[in-house]
Amino acid sequence: MAADLVKSTRTKLSVVVPVFNEASLIRPFLEHLRDRAPEAEIIVADGRSTDATAKLSVGFCDQLVRSEPNRAVQMNVGARAARGVVSLEIQPVETRPAPETASGSGKRPSRMIGRPLTNDHWMPLERAT
Numbered sequence: 001m002a003a004d005l006v007k008s009t010r011t012k013l014s015v016v017v018p019v020f021n022e023a024s025l026i027r028p029f030l031e032h033l034r035d036r037a038p039e040a041e042i043i044v045a046d047g048r049s050t051d052a053t054a055k056l057s058v059g060f061c062d063q064l065v066r067s068e069p070n071r072a073v074q075m076n077v078g079a080r081a082a083r084g085v086v087s088l089e090i091q092p093v094e095t096r097p098a099p100e101t102a103s104g105s106g107k108r109p110s111r112m113i114g115r116p117l118t119n120d121h122w123m124p125l126e127r128a129t
Contacts, residue, residue, distance in 0.1 A: 012039070012084055012086060013037065013087075013088065014079075014082035014083060014084030014086070014087045015033065015037065015041065015042050015087075015088050015089075016045055016090075017029075017030070017033070017042065017043065017044050017061070017078075018047065018071050018078065018089065019044055019045065019049065019057070019074075019091075020047040020048075021049045021050060021051045022049070022051075023049070023053045025092040026053050026060070027057075027060055030042060030060035031060065033090065041062045041063070041084050042060075042063075044057040044061040044063070044064045044065070044078075045065050045066075045067060045077055045078035046064060046066050046074075047066075047067060047068060047069030047073075048067075054066065075089055
């Protein structure tokens with residue numbers, strides 16, 4: 001409990017992770033997120049998953065909140081639970097080949113974790129080898 005109090009007074013970043021039936025991705029994703037942002041408060045906002053997503057999240061996030069299965073509602077519920085000064089939404093994604101670079105250099109990263117922002121742009125989280 002004391003560790004939670006210390007963390008809550010120092011938390012500047014809250015990361016809300018809206019999920020629905022992400023059992024196959026949730027633990028590796030949360031471990032990766034915790035490694036990359038150890039001081040962040042991680043809030044999993046579950047939209048009534050019918051698989052084991054919520055159960056698998058316990059112990060890998062700071063808070064698990066539940067709402068109806070609607071990304072906007074999930075984000076609002078997560079934001080209300082957040083203690084950080086800044087909140088950020090991040091979605092679990094699989095590792096997959098990245099598209100050709102938009103710069104036209106012809107160089108393509110071997111693998112990238114991220115999600116498409118548009119057809120031409122990616123939001124990389126980490127390059128994987």
